[in-house]
Amino acid sequence: MATITVPENYGAVIAVALGAIPVLGFVHGSITTGLRKEAKVPYPHSYATIEQCKSNPKAEQFNCAQRAHSNFLENAPQTMLFTLVAGLKYPTAATAVGAAWLISRVLFLYGYVYSGKPQGKGRMLGATFWLCQGALWGMSVFGVGRDLISSATLGF
Template sequence: MVQITLPENYGAAVAVALGVIPVLGFIHGCITTGLRKAAKVPYPHCYATVEQCKENAKAEQFNCAQRAHSNFLENAPQTMLFTLVAGLKYPQLAAGISAAWVVLRALFLYGYIYSGKPQGKGRMLGGFFWLAQGALWGLSVFGVARDLISY
């Protein structure tokens, strides 16, 4: 029989990783889907063409939303995993850094879509999410390595 003991505040890390991050993903999807109709980009096409973007500003906005959503989907799974692993040793710190990641990702989304800056350059508003993601990775590695060394 294997017994796993979780730290007292682990629920905070779980709440962010398995609650808040998926909700942000849902918001991404809703925004992207809403902009698709205005952009006149039919399924199964993922992006508006250059010609569509020249004719319709909403097409460019849709492309920015689609790219922000894709970038989120590329990064969310590892961030969720890092939060859960780091939370085994540092639950409150992992939850806090992960919450910061969510706020920065929301700023990234907002800036990418609604800033009005060309080529989605408004995304830089939340671009520091990489620092939070790196911190979670570091906490995960440090926590696991520390336990492995102690054996």
């Protein structure tokens, strides 16, 4: 039977991965829902039409919020997993990089929704989240994954 020993300071890893990241998802959803009402985009429509955006600036802002939220949902699950796995070997680094990912995602959200730059180009303010996500992936695969492979025994 395999056992996994978690480091003493693994609680901080859990706080980032299973605490703060889901809270940011809730913030994304709240902002998007609030802007949906102002944009007058009825359910079940995901985005405002081009015509709605031309006549109502809040519709364009809603689209930016909706896309920022979708992008968050596309990236959060693997980031949570990478943070939890990387934290098994590198708890302090995983916590710090996970927190940096969160800060980058907040800047991404702010820039996309509130910067006023056309076509949501303000999102580039937080584009560094990709670097953080890549670092967490690397720590997971080349740190923890390599250790698991090297310690595995094959019994035939």
